[in-house]
Amino acid sequence: MLSSFLGHASAIAIASPVVSIVGIRRPTYGEMKQVGVVEKHREMPTFPQSFPMNGGDGPHSYIHNSSYQKVAIDGAKERTREAILEKLDLELLNRNSDANILRIADFGCSIGPNTFNVVQNIIDTVKQKHVKKETHIGAPLEFQVCFNDQPNNDFNTLFRTQPLFSRREYLSVGVPGSFHGRVLPKNSLHIGHTSYTLHWLSTVPKHVCDKKSPALNKSYIQCNNLVDEVTKAYKIQFKKDIGGFLEARAEELVSGGLMILSGQCLPDGIPKALTWQGVVIDMIGDCLMDMAKLGITSKEKIELFSLPTYIPHISEFKANIEQNENFTIETMEEISHPMDYMPLTNGFITSMFRAILNTIIEEHFGDDVVNELFDRLAKKLDKYPINFKRCKKYVNYFIVLKRK
Numbered sequence: 001m002l003s004s005f006l007g008h009a010s011a012i013a014i015a016s017p018v019v020s021i022v023g024i025r026r027p028t029y030g031e032m033k034q035v036g037v038v039e040k041h042r043e044m045p046t047f048p049q050s051f052p053m054n055g056g057d058g059p060h061s062y063i064h065n066s067s068y069q070k071v072a073i074d075g076a077k078e079r080t081r082e083a084i085l086e087k088l089d090l091e092l093l094n095r096n097s098d099a100n101i102l103r104i105a106d107f108g109c110s111i112g113p114n115t116f117n118v119v120q121n122i123i124d125t126v127k128q129k130h131v132k133k134e135t136h137i138g139a140p141l142e143f144q145v146c147f148n149d150q151p152n153n154d155f156n157t158l159f160r161t162q163p164l165f166s167r168r169e170y171l172s173v174g175v176p177g178s179f180h181g182r183v184l185p186k187n188s189l190h191i192g193h194t195s196y197t198l199h200w201l202s203t204v205p206k207h208v209c210d211k212k213s214p215a216l217n218k219s220y221i222q223c224n225n226l227v228d229e230v231t232k233a234y235k236i237q238f239k240k241d242i243g244g245f246l247e248a249r250a251e252e253l254v255s256g257g258l259m260i261l262s263g264q265c266l267p268d269g270i271p272k273a274l275t276w277q278g279v280v281i282d283m284i285g286d287c288l289m290d291m292a293k294l295g296i297t298s299k300e301k302i303e304l305f306s307l308p309t310y311i312p313h314i315s316e317f318k319a320n321i322e323q324n325e326n327f328t329i330e331t332m333e334e335i336s337h338p339m340d341y342m343p344l345t346n347g348f349i350t351s352m353f354r355a356i357l358n359t360i361i362e363e364h365f366g367d368d369v370v371n372e373l374f375d376r377l378a379k380k381l382d383k384y385p386i387n388f389k390r391c392k393k394y395v396n397y398f399i400v401l402k403r404k
């Protein structure tokens with residue numbers, strides 16, 4: 001099962017007990033792991049709370065390694081346009097004292113270029129609507145764009161690489177801070193957007209790195225839905241975080257304002273371990289274990305490490321969204337990722353995951369580990385190529401909420 005899933009032909013001895021959920025065995029390298037003897041309880045690690053994408057504009061930066069996200073955002077472009085044309089009433093501007101200013105925010109914007117494309121599409125659509133004279137605003141419409149991300153996001157690169165002022169139709173503001181809480185004044189926002197962000201948690205759930213806890217995520221570095229206690233801990237944290245995100249947006253958005261959400265979920269009943277993304281992260285964990293055996297890092301450090309990310313199942317995600325009664329759900333669609341049906345190269349996969357995980361790996365394991373880890377990942381992928389046809393696919397969601 002393992003070999004066919006990964007497209008790898010040779011036999012592999014299973015050294016540790018196989019974890020199962022609803023009859024599905026994890027068909028990855030985890031089965032080969034020698035699980036260490038539980039050691040004396042240690043203090044819970046203090047995780048940094050913010051892990052931006054790799055900054056700068058070098059070969060490993062998010063700028064040059066975010067085309068997977070870009071393709072999905074481009075795929076949602078027309079839907080975003082339709083949502084604004086159909087659901088946004090520009091009369092809402094007349095309720096403000098600064099009636100000619102339309103404020104847009106991209107939450108978790110990273111360093112571009114995706115955020116610039118998103119914002120331009122929103123502005124083009126609003127302008128089209130405005131030209132159609134659907135508003136009585138006298139003064140010319142002005143756009144203010146609030147670029148939000150964590151304070152240690154590379155805002156310098158973001159602003160250095162944004163379109164030149166002469167070609168830009170908006171004034172920009174950087175808004176550093178966690179989107180799990182308020183980052184903008186009350187009743188100040190007309191259109192909010194976020195893409196590929198909500199799976200980032202505010203923190204690693206308590207207990208998954210606690211050696212005394214049944215929720216210890218012992219041999220994995222992610223929630224791959226294979227250990228019930230771990231999954232439960234992640235679910236609780238996710239619910240809390242999405243709740244915080246929506247509460248904050250409900251305060252910031254004006255009545256009638258729109259919040260557009262896109263990103264990825266798991267299909268119901270499918271564990272992350274069976275998706276190609278889940279396999280890759282389990283492989284990264286295994287590369288770390290290989291490095292621990294060579295003394296480059298330690299098994300203990302790995303056990304104290306879990307990613308603060310959680311991909312919810314689609315119905316769980318929708319149920320969490322529906323909890324907030326300040327919004328009407330205008331659109332809730334599942335769309336496929338345009339790259340779902342093309343096998344990605346190992347180089348592409350390695351670069352994409354490096355751009356996303358570089359910061360957090362560096363913070364926990366030290367910068368000397370990063371190059372070696374991703375070199376090893378590239379080699380492991382070459383040795384055990386992913387069989388994309390056998391992997392389960394994520395579901396992409398496109399959601400439009402309107403503030404009541």
Ligand SMILES: C[S@@+](CC[C@H](N)C(=O)[O-])C[C@H]1O[C@@H](n2cnc3c(N)ncnc32)[C@H](O)[C@@H]1O
Binds near residue numbers: 107108149179
């Ligand atoms: C994968 S990137 C997505 C970037 C961009 N939205 C896109 O679609 O290309 C996720 C971004 O979310 C940001 N992020 C994660 N948690 C956040 C939080 N609590 N508050 C603000 N930004 C956050 C990360 O720093 C990162 O820049």
